[in-house]
Amino acid sequence: MIDKNSDMPIYKQIYNTLYDEIVRGAYDEQGKLPCERELKRLFGVERNTVRKALKLLSDDGLIIKVPGYGTKIALNKKNPKNILFITRQDYFQQENSEYFHMKLIENLEKILSLSNYNLIFKSADDYFDLIKAISYTEISAIIFDSYNKSSLYKTARSIKIPCVSINHYTPEVTSIVSNNSDSSYKVVKMLMEAGHRKIAFIAGKENYQTTIERLNGIQSYYARNKLHFDKKYIIQGDWSFDSGVEAGEKFLAMSAEERPTAVFAFNDDMAYGCLSCFEKRGIAVPDEISLIGFDKSDKYASILRPINTVDVNIDVIVKYALWYLMGCLENKDPGAGAIVKIQIDTVIYDNKTVKVLSEL
Numbered sequence: 001m002i003d004k005n006s007d008m009p010i011y012k013q014i015y016n017t018l019y020d021e022i023v024r025g026a027y028d029e030q031g032k033l034p035c036e037r038e039l040k041r042l043f044g045v046e047r048n049t050v051r052k053a054l055k056l057l058s059d060d061g062l063i064i065k066v067p068g069y070g071t072k073i074a075l076n077k078k079n080p081k082n083i084l085f086i087t088r089q090d091y092f093q094q095e096n097s098e099y100f101h102m103k104l105i106e107n108l109e110k111i112l113s114l115s116n117y118n119l120i121f122k123s124a125d126d127y128f129d130l131i132k133a134i135s136y137t138e139i140s141a142i143i144f145d146s147y148n149k150s151s152l153y154k155t156a157r158s159i160k161i162p163c164v165s166i167n168h169y170t171p172e173v174t175s176i177v178s179n180n181s182d183s184s185y186k187v188v189k190m191l192m193e194a195g196h197r198k199i200a201f202i203a204g205k206e207n208y209q210t211t212i213e214r215l216n217g218i219q220s221y222y223a224r225n226k227l228h229f230d231k232k233y234i235i236q237g238d239w240s241f242d243s244g245v246e247a248g249e250k251f252l253a254m255s256a257e258e259r260p261t262a263v264f265a266f267n268d269d270m271a272y273g274c275l276s277c278f279e280k281r282g283i284a285v286p287d288e289i290s291l292i293g294f295d296k297s298d299k300y301a302s303i304l305r306p307i308n309t310v311d312v313n314i315d316v317i318v319k320y321a322l323w324y325l326m327g328c329l330e331n332k333d334p335g336a337g338a339i340v341k342i343q344i345d346t347v348i349y350d351n352k353t354v355k356v357l358s359e360l
Contacts, residue, residue: 002043011052014043018053022062022073033063033071064159068131081117082138083325086124086152087145100295100314101145104166107318108143115326119143127151134159141325144173147209162328164321168209169341176321178312179343180210184217184264187292187310190348191262192221195357196290200233200260202247202270214266214294233260237270244273251289252281261289261357268293268309272300275307275353286355296349306351316344 002013018033027033034042039050054071057063066072085108087101109119117140122133130152142156142163153172156163165175191199201218204211215234222229235250237243244265251260251274265271271293278285285291285307296311320342 002045010043010045011049012056014039014045014050014053015056018057019060019062022057027073032069032073035070064161066131066134066159067155068128069134072134081115082120082140083112083117084133084137084139084142085119085121085145086130086133086142086148087121088123088125088148100167100297103314104145104318107315108322111318111322124148124152127155130155134161140329143321143325144168144170162325164324166317166321171339174324174340174342176317176324176342176344178317179345180213181217181220182343183294183310183312183346183348184214184266185221186217186348187264188218188221191264191290191292191354192225194262194290194354196262198233198258198260198262200235200247200251200263202235202237202244202263202265202274204237204239204266204270206236211266218264232258237266239267239269241269241273241276244270244275245277246273248274248277248281252277252283259289262354263289263291265291265293268295268297268299268307271307271309272297272304275304279304286353290354292348292354305353307353308351309349311347311349313344313346320344 002010004010006013021027033039033054036047036050036054039054040047043050054063058065063071063073085105105119105121112119120137120139122129122137124130124133126149139161142161144153144156144163144165146166146168148165148168148170150170150172153163153165153170157173163173165173165177167177169175169177188199201215203215219229221227235247237247247265247270248263251263254260263271263274265274271291275285275291278289278291283289290308292308292310294310294312296309324342
């Protein structure tokens with residue numbers, strides 16, 4: 001296979017041989033090249049010569065090195081357009097989180113299908129799960145859904161697969177997220193301008209990035225306007241409908257002087273739980289207590305009235321994420337090599353569940 005009398009460098013001869021074998025599908029069954037030691041034996045050359053040939057193949061995008069697996073064939077003649085969607089297993093085991101993620105997936109599939117790309121779903125809770133998913137799937141790029149461990153992002157970057165994080169900011173990869181802090185700031189501003197001074201909040205799970213950002217926006221409004229922020233009006237929920245019901249009961253248990261005139265829930269599940277509680281207790285919304293949620297969910301449209309809510313613009317998040325990935329795949333590098341955070345503005349929808357007490 002090697003002509004030592006040729007003017008062509010030996011490493012380029014090895015490159016040409018391996019290139020032809022990859023394109024012919026010689027490695028389809030294994031899905032990876034022999035190890036460097038085996039290639040050295042097969043070609044009868046030094047390891048450094050083999051590495052030069054492999055670098056050319058890697059530069060062409062025909063192979064990738066996967067830690068713990070070996071040198072993987074990146075070319076798939078049958079179906080080269082796959083994008084891996086990585087999420088944590090527990091996101092689909094929680095009823096309250098399922099709606100958001102399914103809407104996200106629905107939007108991704110709709111747009112990707114127009115470009116003949118396939119979306120492949122895998123759960124990965126650690127480094128080994130991701131390696132397994134990459135090793136057995138021919139992929140072009142990775143979309144990380146919400147929070148994942150830092151090691152997963154670093155692994156994707158180390159093997160030079162274009163990737164993006166949706167719905168969670170991480171300094172490890174480019175992230176497309178809703179502007180949570182600014183959104184909650186605007187909600188409180190809107191309620192204050194409507195004359196509400198006793199505003200209660202149903203927060204999401206503690207230490208969640210979304211919870212922290214939305215709470216930061218609220219506190220920022222109070223601090224900027226030199227207003228006292230009373231923590232007794234914060235009820236810790238867990239994103240579920242039931243925790244919204246429980247929060248509603250706690251608000252109603254307050255004395256008439258302390259009872260809030262408005263409630264802002266950090267997602268619609270908790271907001272609708274609160275609404276259900278109020279309706280069962282005969283509390284009129286918005287005449288007695290105003291209510292606003294977050295996420296613009298139509299999950300309860302058939303059983304409960306629509307409420308004021310914040311639209312996180314899932315469709316825009318998806319479009320920006322795919323714009324970034326497609327740019328990477330077409331070697332346009334929209335981020336110019338930088339890891340960036342793209343924040344998507346939200347929209348407040350008025351469904352007449354916030355009462356104007358007095359206008360500022």
